[in-house]
Amino acid sequence: MDKKRRDLLRGLSLAPIFLDSGNLIAGSSEKPFTTSRLQFSVNAYSFNSLLSSGEMTFFNMMEFAAELGLNAVDLTGYYFSDYPNMPDDQTLFQLKKKALELGLNIPWTGVRNNFVSPDKVSRKADIEMIRNWLQVSSKLGASIMRIYPGRGEHEGYSREEVKKWIVEDFQECAKYAEEIGVIAAMQHHNDFLYEADEVIDILKKVDSEWFGLILDIGSLRRCDPYQEIAKLAPYANYWFIKELIYVDGVAEPVNMKKIAAILKENNYTGYISFESLSDGDPKQIVSSMFNEFKAAYEEL
Template identity: 45%
Template sequence: MFTIDRRRFLAGSATLAAMASIPASAFARTETIEREAGVKLKLGLNAYSFNKQLREGSMSLTDVVHFCAKQAVDALDATGYYFPGYPNAPTDEYVYNLKRVAFVNGVAISGTGVHNDFAVADPAPRKKDVQLIKDWIVVASKLGAPVIRVFSGSARPTGATSEQALAWMVSDFQECAAFGKEHGVVVAVQQHNDFLKTAAETIQLIDAVGSDWFACILDIGSLRSGDPYAEIEKLVPYAVSWQIKKEVGRNGKSEPTDLTKIKAIIDRSGYRGYLPFEALDSGDAQAKIIAFLDKIRQTFAA
């Protein structure tokens, strides 16, 4: 885990000069989500579950909306990769048609997402990715999606320290969160076993950004060190959405997700909002998704 000596960090050393604009108060509070006590869940489907079909064009996001409606799934997490023209923003005509189809079928658009990389030393590509996030914040706002899913960085940086990369990220995410606030869209980072590998690292980033408009997408399958369920529980207070997956990681090895433990964590911690799931397997995608959906429903109804 990367850590920061805060007195040295805030003293403005040469390697962390980029962080000078961040107020010290950002490191003195914990940016947990304020919500009413108790649990209120709405199931969602992450569009990535139909990745192959959406990539090859045998399905569209509209088709996935109809699938959700038929399966009584509350929402679709409509990842940006599957919109025509990505990474460019889609036309308003496409956005509003998808929004209308979802609305008349009783399916919410619970979020969208892009792929950015802020763990690079060159400011030019980071600036480009900041603009990418801003463009898709506007798309999310038009869709009525309350959150946009983003990433930290694809890997630990070469030629720079993790502290330096964290400094770049905090500045970039503060800019994105401020823009998200202007458009009513929360920017939420998905810890993906990339630059962010642990719950503590994710919380450190969220606290440093220090915005009510910056939070966590809790990806249960990407916490690969130690006890995954302990890691998941640490992140629930920071989560505004999830990615429920069929496998979790324990000390670098995959094992089937114990949904009973996930339910117990949510019951203890309290969570209100969308609970998107993702099912990726070879074979019949619809059958695999329906089987996982049934398992989730049976477990959470218990």
């Protein structure tokens, strides 16, 4: 028997000793070490006024995320200077390089579109813009891109008629998403779709694995928001956690323990992004949300 084969068989014979009960040392009564696979990000909109005024850049935002101990950053399209036009490759690649240096991912990008509009020409233009930004997302290394249902007047058309063309537009976006390899995901956003059942209905009608859901906990403002969040949780590809939640339309601080429990119950292992919409220092608010959520999750 050659030495390589003999060593292999010897290793296999010893394996149960070392792997027994999931421990590295035989006879140990300690539970195996496990860690959550949740990943944490921050959404650029938290720094809306700072990014819009030029007081802050994406690079500054990345440095803040790394210092806080986050895993990633969400780079929203409309903070690029050329938006809605596509940024040049050099701009995108410098962001990727900076993220690598800081040990961060860029899993998410987002654009602003309006599929509620009855104007077919306008909606077609938005679909083309989404197609372009899916390519931007791919170049950045993002796996998912946020799109909206839309908002505004639709005089002369019922909500059901609007939903029909929203589904058709989303299906076209999903087709491009599959071609490019980046999920196009709807953020419901309390603009046209207000309840979990409506959101689920749209997801089922679009019926594409390349069309997903970004669960925005602050945009479920009717009934009990925690029940609505729990309904949407099984469909979520990405989560936005905000500092406020709305109970029958009235804002109150989010109960992180309830959110953590819903995530745990659904065995969610993807990205959670923190987004602050309140007045005040966004760095302080995001840091507080992150630490509060971690503490609540670790208690479970």
